Amino acid sequence: MELKTDVLVLGGGISGLAAAGRLKAAGLRTAVLEKDPQTGGLSRTARAGNFSFDLGGHRLYFSKPGVRHWTEDLLKGGRLLRPRRSSAVFTGGRMLRYPPTFLNGLLYAAPLLLQGRRRKSPAGEAATLKDWLEKRLGAGVHDRYFRDYTRKVWGLGTEQLSPVWAERRIGGGFSVRALLLELFGGDLASKENVSRFLYPEKGIGELPDALRADAGENILTGARPLELLFKEGRPAGLIYSLGGTRRQVAFKALVSTIPLSSLLALLPALPGANPAALRYRSLVVLFAALRRKKPLPYHWVYFPDADAAFSRACELANWSPLMAPDGWLPLTFEFFCDEGDSLWNISTEDLALLAFSSPAMKRLAGEFEAGELAVERLPHAYPLLYCGGDAPLAAAKTALAAFPNLFTCGRTGGHAYMDTEECLLDSWAAADKVKDFIRGS
Ligand SMILES: Cc1cc2nc3c(=O)[nH]c(=O)nc-3n(C[C@H](O)[C@H](O)[C@H](O)COP(=O)(O)OP(=O)(O)OC[C@H]3O[C@@H](n4cnc5c(N)ncnc54)[C@H](O)[C@@H]3O)c2cc1C
Incomplete structure (x- = not known):
């Protein structure tokens, strides 16, 4: 079965959905192809029993009023909370407020x-x-x-x-x-230290859900790209698998928000581009609902010391009361790792043991009884910006420029450390280039 569209967007995270929405609003036909069963990417809110949890706490902060107003407008159906940030660093056995x-x-x-x-x-x-x-x-x-x-x-x-x-x-x-x-x-104005942030009442996943509603009907989830097809040296079609069958989509322009290394793997070997040099850091998020013996007065706490295997814990009920029923201390623990290593493959129970046996746990939760547990794994959580990594990244981007109808954007697609606001801006800019390209061709 062949689908025909003006623009095919690879990846259904906020960047892919925002780009598709902008293109659809300009009157172009769009299709979004996402490998996971659901859209949202890193900005998804998952469910575990009666609990909701983000894949690592996501606060919204906008340095540009225009982007903030746009987002508030987009989310107008739900409530956007504006909590005063409360966060800390636990080090040397002491809890230190941060900032x-x-x-x-x-x-x-x-x-x-x-x-x-x-x-x-x-x-x-x-x-x-x-x-x-x-x-x-x-x-x-x-x-x-x-x-x-x-x-x-x-x-x-x-x-x-x-x-x-x-x-x-x-x-x-x-x-x-x-x-x-x-x-x-008295005012922590820099983006990292800002004292108030915005947070959708039902979790950060409200943002991709709202973006999806504007991104058109052709949202193909659980779809895996298999092979790009070329016409006159340019990508013009994609074979993908969906529900065990091979399908095809034809397009005029391609927007990629999937990992740059995955995009390169779909293209013929490009001179100078080395997918293996584009590295990512993976994340395993443990959700644990604990019977509340002791409230925790922070949105999140960083754990810089080596004796805690996790780097940050978030107390979700402080982000929004809708994240958990009363009487629970709902926590997420962020464990960074490499895809395929022992932490990546650990069972939910063993990961919970690792978290609960940390010396920091006593300070975090006091005496507790564990309830619901869940784990989410993110293979491409952070683009790894290592010394010497600039050259292969620049070489990959130069090689991709050989295809005038191929555009990359977003954090994962651009291999750049971007937050939500930067992803939105980058995706809109990419969508504007796509519009110019299609109108000029
Ligand atoms: C732990 C953590 C905390 C964060 N906290 C904040 C915060 O507080 N505030 C903030 O503003 N930002 C935060 N961010 C950043 C924010 O999550 C990202 O900027 C944003 O979600 C990136 O969206 P994206 O669409 O560019 O990438 P992604 O969300 O990675 O989307 C890419 C999509 O492509 C899909 N995909 C991958 N490979 C393929 C393939 N081969 N074929 C088809 N689809 C594919 C993926 O499944 C995914 O859905 C945080 C990120 C992390 C990891």
Whole structure:
């Protein structure tokens, strides 16, 4: 059976759905092909019994009022909560509010900052994440908060990672001075430290659900791309499998939001492009509902120390009361790993044991009795921005530019550390290029 469309979008996460919605609004025929049984990608809200949980806590923050208004409008059917952020770092047996209050900043962080300042910062441009962090925060803060945490999250040391991640996540202008100014000013305005965020009442999955409603009827879920077909040197069709049968879709333009390495695997070998050099970090999310003995006053807590196998825990009832019935402490634990390793393959029960036996657990939940458990696995959670990874990424993008009707966008498709707002902007920009291409062809 052959489907004909103007634009085929690969991937049904927020980027693919946002691009499809923009193209459909411009009068183009679109189809979205998603390998999973459901859309949403990394921004999905999963269910476990009477509980809902995000695949890692997702807060919405918009630096551009236009994108915020657009999103509020899109989600207008549901309630958009605006919680005041409460988060912490658990380290050395102590819970430290993060971003620090002025008082605990002085008590816990200041000695580390001063110690770090006395050590010599590396000269010149930061070549590694370690250099970047030591320059801005000092070696003491790097050693205490980032050294083991980075290894846990990324599987690599700070000396092996590119500073690009920190530039995006923490911000190029970040410094101890900037943080102190924000604290004194009483308003944590930088994107990472913003004091209030937006959150859909039924979980982040409301966002892709709303995007999907605008993305047209041709949303093919559980569909696996098998082979791209070419006409005059350009991709013009795709053979895919759906429900055990081979099907075909013909298109004028192709938008890809799937991992760049998966896209390259569908194309003939391109000079200079090496899919194996485009690496990702995977994530296993454990959901655990605990009989509440003790409330936890945080949305999320980071665990930088090596003695906790997880890097962050979220208390979902604080994000929205609709995430769990009363009387429970609903938590997610984020375990970063590589697809196929022992953590990736661990059973739900063993993962729960690993979480519950952590010394941090006592502080997190006190005495507890476990209820519902569930696990979700994300193979491409983070694009891995390692030192030396810029060149293969640039080579892949240059090679893809040989196809004028092929566009990539989003976090996973662009292999870039993007948040929701950046994905929306990037997908709309890609959709505008597709419109120009189709009108000009
Ligand atoms: C733990 C975690 C916490 C986060 N927290 C926040 C936050 O607080 N705030 C925020 O703004 N952002 C946050 N993000 C980032 C946010 O999730 C992403 O920016 C966004 O969801 C990326 O959407 P995307 O569509 O670009 O990629 P994805 O969601 O990865 O979508 C790609 C889609 O392609 C599909 N796919 C993959 N391979 C194929 C294939 N071969 N064929 C067909 N389909 C395929 C996937 O199943 C997926 O649905 C977080 C991310 C993570 C991992």
